[in-house]
Amino acid sequence: MTRTLVDPYSVPDELRPYLQEVVQRTHALCGSDLVSVIAVGSVALGDYRHGRSDVDVTVVVDGTAPGPVVPELAAALAHPALPCPAAGLELVVYDRNFTARPSGEAGYLLDINTGPLLPERASVDPSESPAFWYVIDRSVALQAGRVLYGRPAREVIAEPARADVLTALRASVREHSSGEGHLADNRVLNGCRSVQFCRTGRWQAKRRAAEAVAASEERFRPLLRAALHSYERPSRTAATTLPTTDVHTFLAWVAERVDESSDADRRG
Template structure:
């Protein structure tokens, strides 16, 4: 068994002991069936903010992993049995045969949310979850995933096909437009990230994407900068943003995605 991260300096100092223990417990339960443990989300994109960000982890296993190992893993990693120093842990386990191919499906074996600021969730049925979260996360993993253990992200996680990815982005905007369960600043910054992807084909850190949108879109500059200021605060201290302004911004983001889809179809 291992307690050593592949590259400890690739993750924030505040998370190193915790992620080492995540790797250790995952390896202890999966053994030779474990292919990779990969940091995604804000850690992968170099924008982790302690006290605000989740830590997102993708685990890839081979198809012969015994089913009971998944429930044992969910128990072993649950907060507070393993105290999470971040706002929460969002961990997804996939079969290596599934991640090796582009897919627009959720496709997970286990989806675990746990931590001091997250509602607990354990799911073993991908048909019960909206696919878009997982499609976007796999794209981030393919482009920027930081290996904590095992094989490189690009070697085990295929980039989703662009039409599937744009469909996922459009669905994520609809989810954020509803607003329930999402901080207003995060809704705006995720919208900025979606626009940046449509313009460049790359996933940036949220704050970098927001700075780019603020620079290019004068009408939304005050809102985006207010969202950036709020994002510097802990979750509990996030500031309110005008609902009508947020909705107008997200409608513009949705139109940007729709225009990208239309342009792709013309090519």
């Protein structure tokens, strides 16, 4: 049976056939154990940039996936066996029993990275990966996830505790401060998204978050405008260089804002 997207028009035109195929291949292997397929990341937040953004997908299954399903799913979704039109696919599979409770852990059954601009990765051991990526994605899924198949996020994913999300944000800022493997503009814009979460408790698209921070923080305005200009360029390879010292200064300021939020929550 063909599995159609719940709402095809909730995802960008360039991704629609691809995400349809991701759903079909995932269902073909997981069958009735497939509970939900949810778009997160830039697609969920309405800020997908074709040629620049990854596609982030959260899959929830009912019970631990049978052993053969895990490598078969990784192979079925691997680029170029299934050509990814985006910079890459980052797909994470969880057991519904895990996502039903709040957690600050990675907790996945399978984590796949594949695509033209991503190094191939298929992990079945969550201890291999920093937990913060997954905590943030589950929080985004709950607030803004776009259901591609099955049950909505609010029915299958428990909201992570705010303390766990702030811990994840602090780890994210440390990761982006190192700069290794991250474009400078993305490091800055992720920092803006962290600040806006601390201020509002909501996830915003990176560009919207950067505009909000630029409006309130005059001293960082030139850097944020430069980061936005770079992010608007047509591909990752066209991204511009940003002043290293300015980026580090900004991310140190972001880290302070996250720490202040954590301290305020503990006192409150």
